[in-house]
Amino acid sequence: MEKPTVLIIGKPNVGKSTLFNRMIGERKSIVHDMPGVTRDNVSSTIQWDDISFTLVDTCGIFEQPEDNIEERQKKIIFESLKDVSLVIFVIDGKIGLTSEDYHIADYLRKTNSKVILVINKAENFEKYELEMKPEIYSLGFGEGIPVSAEHNKNIFTLMDTIANTLKTSGLNSEESVDSEKDSEEIKVSIVGRPNVGKSSLFNSIIGSERAIVSEIPGTTRDAIDHLVTMGDNTFRFIDTAGMRKKSTIHYASIEMFSISRTINAIEKSDVVILVVDSTEGITHQDKSIIGIAEKRGKGTIIAFNKWDLVSNNHQRKEEFFNYFEKELYFVNYSPLVFTSAPKRWGIQELITAIKEVEKSRNKKIPTSALNAALEKYTLVTPPPIKKGKRIKFYYATQVGTKPPVFVFYSNLPYDIPKYYQQGLRNMIRNYIDPFIGSPIFLKFEARKNEETSKTKQKTL
Incomplete structure (x- = not known):
């Protein structure tokens, strides 16, 4: 019932x-x-x-x-x-x-x-x-x-x-809260600065006027959610209050609660959609918001909203792709969707992207494929020398999903430069799977029979 x-x-x-x-x-x-x-x-x-x-x-x-x-x-x-x-x-x-x-x-x-x-x-x-x-x-x-x-x-x-x-009244549901069913939902938060069209986009997706839409920045103060079933997929959409720059916020104010709620919504999400006003471009605040999602291991999608207001928009997608790559390089694995809530442009593409991103977050790579890629990569790009010794990788394996987490066993697990760590992430995306929309986390450990004094795991 x-x-x-x-x-x-x-x-x-x-x-x-x-x-x-x-x-x-x-x-x-x-x-x-x-x-x-x-x-x-x-x-x-x-x-x-x-x-x-x-x-x-x-x-x-x-x-x-x-x-x-x-x-x-x-x-x-x-x-x-x-x-x-x-x-x-x-x-x-x-x-x-x-x-x-x-x-x-x-x-x-x-x-x-x-x-x-x-x-x-x-x-x-x-x-x-x-x-x-x-x-x-x-x-x-x-x-x-x-x-x-x-x-x-x-x-x-x-x-x-x-x-x-x-x-x-015969209205009781004797089902307890079904945690297994909840786990099958794809939880999606729609985030961004005030007045970029989050609520309008939210309404276009769910097909109703559950959220209140207005030209007044910050109209949506509470995070609200809505379950939507499309085919075999159930989505829980969360529409959050727009995040203002911190300098404009009094910490005892309502807006401070809403920023905290937005961060909380991100933490509870599987996939985060950053809504950017195409007429204003990507701001520092946009970078901060999507950075929170990336650091917390959430899938990310960038929605360039109000695309109908961009002049010559049909000729400018490549320009915006390049702009996105430059400004949001740290999440350049994210799908980019051009949307217009009033015209319903990009809505189906957004749904497809959500499913694709969540699929990426759940992927498990065979250890054999990972180590074959690692061997190939280290031959082409040898690890650097640290402390008079060349860094070696013995093997690697995936230890987690949602987000994908990989452990690399090395003779010098605490001395691997940041640039080489990023190279290993790129290796996984380029050689094995692009993991569209999903961050990749790496851990480095010493082999159990080596460097026993360095048994503490390092997470990056």
């Missing part, structure tokens, strides 16, 4: 994201005391007793939206109600009911949504019972459950109520 979906909604600043984070046990949604901080739906799978469900955090609903973004957010949330199993309607126990609460309640009743009312910030239960409980009934969802997300009060009661409601 498909997992039921539980949606958290409410007006801004009632503590929805704090409640979401408390329920899932980690800081996934951005929490800040400024209204409207959460701009995107963030989801997580929860296992509670024998029930598994997807919990979704949403942005605050304004009764009278002040701009197009808030209006679209409200529309997306209300439209999603038809697809959810249960709604957690959160109100503020400190300030009491407002017209915005009644506005949301009216809509929930019209849609016949199954609702659990939660009164957050109810640290003082006695005060709640005396002052607020009587008016709670006017919303039409019973007496509600008072909680304090910040102080972890009554959260277990809420979780039990959710589980029991799903069970009695």
Whole structure:
């Protein structure tokens, strides 16, 4: 059975994201005391007793939206109600009911949504019972459950109520979180500077308006994800907030949280798509972002987005290939895709590249092929002399995948120059397999029966 979906909604600043984070046990949604901080739906799978469900955090609903973004957010949330199993309607126990609460309640009743009312910030239960409980009934969802997300009060009661409601409604999924299924997903993060078109590209890929698209830099503050099945492949796409230059960020600000989230999204990904604005070119910040992915062993793809805005674009691909080779030489093994979200250019090529890169990350090279290439390479390009001795390689073998990791056994494992290490990487790509989109990591060790004083492994 498909997992039921539980949606958290409410007006801004009632503590929805704090409640979401408390329920899932980690800081996934951005929490800040400024209204409207959460701009995107963030989801997580929860296992509670024998029930598994997807919990979704949403942005605050304004009764009278002040701009197009808030209006679209409200529309997306209300439209999603038809697809959810249960709604957690959160109100503020400190300030009491407002017209915005009644506005949301009216809509929930019209849609016949199954609702659990939660009164957050109810640290003082006695005060709640005396002052607020009587008016709670006017919303039409019973007496509600008072909680304090910040102080972890009554959260277990809420979780039990959710589980029991799903069970009695016949909506329970008795499947536990399937880690094997998760491992079959290709996790893809879409990263880049603000306003390069990440959200638009994300929407073109998934074919919906799950992410909010706007010309205002930084509209997407939360990392959101979406499972997409195409043929035999399942992709989990993560659209992250654009990374600004650090000099423009106050470390206590919301944007600082988003940069941390972007790095966290990269760490959780298999493949990272760096979106570059074709009209602006590759910047130092682009190099920093893709460098993070490369150092963490992630597959990488470069998407030159807004390709439709480049003059004479049909004649300039070779020019951009050369530009890419020069500016991003350290990830020059990455596929380059020219994309346009509005025109859907390059979308299928992007999907193909993701599958190809993930295949490269999983490749295992036979030891015999690796050593044949090593013998050929060292004959053509002899290792240098160090400490009066020529460096020798006895043999090599692959010891890991995702990313590929190779161990070279040598008489001088700690003295191999950087340029020769890079030569060995090129040897693998040129002689054996290009490992498209995947970094290659090398380790150097002494043979067990030699140089016993140098048994510590060196990872490069």
